Amino acid sequence: MSITAAEYRSRREQLMAKIGQGTAIFRSAPLSVMHHDVEHPFRQDSDFYYLTGFNESQAVAVLAPHHKEHRFILFVQPKDLEKETWTGYRVGVEQAKDQFGADVVYPIAEFNEKLPQYLKDADRIYYHLGRDKAFNxxxxxxxxxxxxxxxxxxxxxIAIEDTNPTFHPQRQVKSPAEIELVRKATAISVEAHNRAMAFAKEGLYEYQVQAEIEHTFRLQGGLGPAYPSIVASGANACILHYIENNRQLQNGDLLLIDAGCCYDYYNGDITRTFPIGGKFTKHQQAIYELVLAAQLKAIEEVKPGKPYNEFHDIAVCVLVQGLLDFGLLQGNLEEIIKEEKYKPFYMHRTGHWLGLDVHDAGVYQQGEDTWQNLQPGHILTVEPGIYIAPNIKPAEGQPEVPEEWRGIGVRIEDDLLVTPQGHEVLTAGVPKSVQEICH
Structure with a gap:
């Protein structure tokens, strides 16, 4: 289960057809982060990896479709036995040509010398100004x-043009091979969440649940977490990116787990919320059922041809109506939404693209009022939530939140593939109905 050399070549050919007389330059991710002589794991730049499959640092890929001899050029680190003893094997210049399909491969030290020959007949340079200021x-x-x-x-x-608007629509629509890799990442993520739901109980610490999740990721062949795992109990669930994971679970807590596996650089992203001890309180269940209703309605809107914003808009409508019914908001539904007075309870969008990056490449809007239409091959998350922090401050003109509602945080997230007929929920294997998660 991997991307073939033929598919990498096809990806490059697609991009070269778009840039015509231009030359595109892609830089690998920087060296692994070092902290006091401890090297942290290297993660390749997603654009670079998508086009090459090459997983080393200090490399550059150049696409020059107009060049008579060399259309795909790689610059890589040469073999160096002494350095490889310390930091791992390198493919090297000679082997990289055959293994990765480049027309020519040079040592990275020759980049400045060799690049001009691939620029001199180009009409523009395609390059995304990234975080590597020296390379910029x-x-x-x-x-x-x-x-x-x-x-x-x-x-x-005579011009430099950002690669992203030209290139990222290509990454947005997943190939059959990419879809299978996301299926694998989500299947491992499903297994990990189910393991966590069975394992979590009163007296354990959040980090112990995290360990079970991430153990499953690695045991099943994943690279590890797609992002820092969130295991948030009690009021911690009201912190969107809580990662301390150090609180002890108490009976009656809600436990929000947002965790996904990275498999061959493709990612899963699942959130589930469930009660420790198997029983919701009245107010917990009310919020949970509201979020679940919003998610199910939003999922119904995921189908080809639908503007990206519609599933978010329907989720917001359901959530706001529920908060009005509970007396946590007051006023006219349309006005509350227009004035965003629901934001103290729900402050994020309902989803994002998913793929090589957790928040994957691609635009959501094309101008002020035009949204990207969903199409087969898109993969996205649907993740509404309600967060009633202990210190929540209502919007102007809205009622104070009674104490019994405070400290409740719920998010439910699934990963969806847009299909020609509608959608497929890739993460349906993790329970989310009240009946399934309570005992």
Whole structure:
């Protein structure tokens, strides 16, 4: 279960067809982060990996469709026995050419020397200015050099264009092979969540539940967590990105778990909320059933041709109506939504793209009022929630929140594949009905 060399080549060909006379440059992720001589795991840049499958740092990929000999050029670290003894094997220049399908491979030290030959006949440079400021400056310097000689040559790159608008729509629509990798990531994530739901009980610590989840990820062949696992009990569930995971579980707590597995760089992303001890309180169950109703309604809106915002909008309508029914909001539903007076309870969007990145590449809107339409091959999350923090401050003109509602946090999240007929819930294997999660 992996992406073939033919698919990587097809991806490059698709992009080169779009850039025409341009030259595109992609930089690998920086070296692993070092803290006091301890090396933390390396994670390749997703754009670079999508186009090459090459998983080493200090590398650059260049696509030059106009070049007569070399259309796909790689710059990599050369073999170095002494350094490899300390930091791991390198593919090296010679092997990279055959293994990754490049027309030519150079040592990374030759980048500045060799790059101009792939820029001189280009009409523009496609490059995303990222966090590597030194490399950004290198590309800008090459561009400035060509600008300086343009009056004499009358050709060469006179513009720099961000790769993302041209390239990321390609990443947004998943191939059959990518879908299978997400299926694997979500299947492992499902197993981990089910293990956690069976394991969690009064007296354990949040980190012990986290350990069970992440043990399952690695045991089943995953690279580890797709993002820092959130295991949030009690009022901690009202903190959206809570990761301390150090509180002891108490009977009657709600436990919110937001965790997903990364498998061959593709990701799952699931959230479930359930009561420790198997029974909701009256107010916990009211909020839980409201969030679940909002999620189920939102999921119904996920189908080809639907604007991306519609499943969020329907979730907000359901949540706001429920909060009105509970007396936690007051006023006109449409006005509350327009003025965003529900935001103290629900402050995030209802989903995001999912794939090589947890918040995957691709736009959501195209202009002020035009949303991206869903299409087969899109993968996204649907994750409404309600968070009633102990110190919640209602919006202006809204009632104070009674004590019995405070400290309740609920989120329910599934991963969906848009299909030609509608959608498939990839994470349906984790229970979420009240009947299934209570005992």
């Amino acid at each position: 400056n290198t590309i800008l310097q090459h561009w400035q050099n060509f600008i300086a000689i343009y009056p004499k040559r009358g050709r060469g790159p």
